[in-house]
Amino acid sequence: MVYVTSQRKDIVRNEGFRTVIIMKIDFSGLESTAPLCGASSEMFDGFSTSPSFQIPDTTDFDDFQKEAIQMVKPAKGTTTLAFIFKEGVMVAADSRASMGGYISSQSVKKIIEINPYMLGTMAGGAADCQFWHRNLGIKCRLHELANKRRISVTGASKLLANILYSYRGMGLSVGTMIAGWDEKGPGLYYVDSEGGRLKGTKFSVGSGSPYAYGVLDSGYRYDMTIEEAAELARRSIYHATFRDGASGGVASGMLCFIMWDQPDGRSYLVMTLGNFTICTIQLNQPLSSRRCPKLEFLCYSI
């Protein structure tokens, strides 16, 4: 690949009120200095002019490709959040899907179960998030089979971040949080389609995230009970949906649940029904042993 740094503005064309500059890449530096034959003749004029091709109409040649990608990349119209607290990791999201100004769905499940002990959130392109989370679930399962131990949240988020990095610049739009339990306790990572990956205790992703951060940051304490944490998560999402047009909406429901195992085997499922109700359900069997069939039923019945 040849990078040419000089640009020659060959022709300036006036089109009414607009001046359009047609730029041609200058390859004259690549031509040999000695002429082909002694005297230049009319016949060879076509060959002696420097080869060039027309490049798109833009004033900023170096950045126009970035602009093209920005056009394609949808803004992440959603609000999702997750935070670690004493009892585990709380994950919450709104449920609106928008296509530009059109609200395509008010009941989207934006919290995706990667495997029974890991959750991912969806922000950005819905198809991208769903597909790559499912792909990550496959990879996690294969890791378990090959190594006879579960993959850590660190490892899973790293796998996803590496995949997204290799597709960088190709128009994927994924802003996700990987939350889960592993041997080191609760883990929370933010991974996005630029290939960035951050470890943290509190994240919020999406167009409504500034609003959610405001409520979340002011109300957060590490030693909250499960009910308090669920209430904080619910309030953060609610206030984000209140002010952000691309999140939530007037009559939008919200699914927010946390799955984890306490060392003594207790598991809880916390759900919100609508914007105002929180219920906490204690499960009788730990989730880590195997997938609890009733769990799926509870989620989808909302």
Added chain:
Amino acid sequence: MARYDRAITVFSPDGHLFQVEYALEAVRKGNAAVGVRGTDTVVLGVEKKSTVKLQDSRSVRKIVNLDDHIALACAGLKADARVLINKARIECQSHRLTVEDPVTVEYITRYIAGLQQKYTQSGGVRPFGLSTLIVGFDPYTDVPSLYQTDPSGTFSAWKANATGRNSNSMREFLEKNYKETSGQETIKLAIRALLEVVESGGKNIEVAVMTKEHGLRQLDEAEIDAIVAEIEAEKAAAEAAKKAPARES
């Protein structure tokens, strides 16, 4: 049978891969190596040929580490060992990069064994002529492990094992005398096994000890000599004890 040992991809009619078996022969000619797993220590011991006078013995390390928590000793072709060790070291770091975790002993053993197997099923290459003993501690469970791989690409975990020259006698000794040990006892057991087959004693063995806290530590000659002296003293005491009751009765 001579027709079936040219290219290794060819099975003989009775199901042998002769090149792999010849590679095992090469291992049997290599220096003796022993590994013993204790409850909190793993020990590798290797027979050292008496140092050639002009050679800088520090440049010939027979027990190497693959990562902070994993060490390897091998018997067989040393040049093959170098290539295999380099690939394993790269894989250890690559694993750290992709999943942000150190490798488990089983993982890297599986990788090395997979490499050795690949070279038994490709065209134009020969198998690696070495068997390895891989020791280490799992990063989370802190469980010590000892694994062995061989040129055919099989691997398994062991409580104690030996490979290389006279490995059968060493293994018999270990089978007779193995018990759960820790710390210094594990080192003594490994050195006793080696002394069964190594001619002269302290000068000709290289021992490395791996613990969870301190990683891999090569014992220097003085330490080895001290332990050898202990072992000899114990042996003499045991023989004296045997003779004494015999005389009494």
